[in-house]
Amino acid sequence: MNSFLDTFYGNRTAKEALVLYKQDGRFPHAILLEGEPGCGRKTFARYLACAVECGEESGPCGRCLTCRKILSGIHPDVVLIDGAGCSRSFHIDEIRRLKSGVYIRPNEAERKIYILAEAQNMTVQAQNALLKVLEEPPAGVMFLLTCDNRARLLDTILSRVTVIPLEPLTPEECRRALGERYPGEPAQRLDWLCRVFGGNLGRCVAGVEDEKVRSQAERTARLLEKISRGDDYGLLTELSALEGSRGELDSCLEQLHRACSAAYVSAWRGERAGEDSFSLAPLQCKKILAIIEKAAEFSRQNMGLSLLITWLSAELQLAAR
């Protein structure tokens, strides 16, 4: 595969699709990139845009002026419309603005590309407005949509796009990617970030760069260690520190769930996530996942934090035996 594409880790199938389109010289006029936040949907959309616009036959090269402009977000013919932020913020006005520009010819490239990020946040009215232009796109216009879950889009939209799913990395790929990106970071920290975030590179990067995310992830890593060691007292102490904030507890539960899901998959594959990997048998992971899901449900029902933590700690102690 071309060396520029290698800089997007994992996701071989998605990259192969891109290469095939480039070789054929024919890209679908609307592509939907589906994947959880942090798995590189917006980055991959830019790579796709490079593949469309780059003049090199074996491209995208990632080095020419066109590619560099696209990658740094300043290419006039690659327009990012971002509905990120609060849900349902992607309003029909955005689509109206898009439609007023869509028939104007590209400035300097062959094609005009619209990246519609977080398309699941589009209102129904916005989706219906987009539909008309997706049905009959002007020549030379391409749409790249990203979303977290295709089920959140109208069927009529889905029937007009080609879906390319993006997957989180395996723990090994994620660890390698982090090591290359942050050669100065302590190896152990990168190990447990991969573990806590289960191969989601975007979240791991946030864990390196954002102090708050890091300290939350550190706590999750300590909790996992205590669960797998059967350290009941340590487990209760760590969990008790969360009594002050439901938000903190909820995000800790989410991280624990993610880490245990990844550990479950690794355990079945017979892999180890890293040097200091905590070890839980698949059955234990499954039990713990069920407990975390139950705890998250209790939290949504507003169960008192101290009662919830006492329950959680007792259940986790039992499950780890």
Ligand SMILES: [Zn+2]
């Ligand atoms: Zn190029």
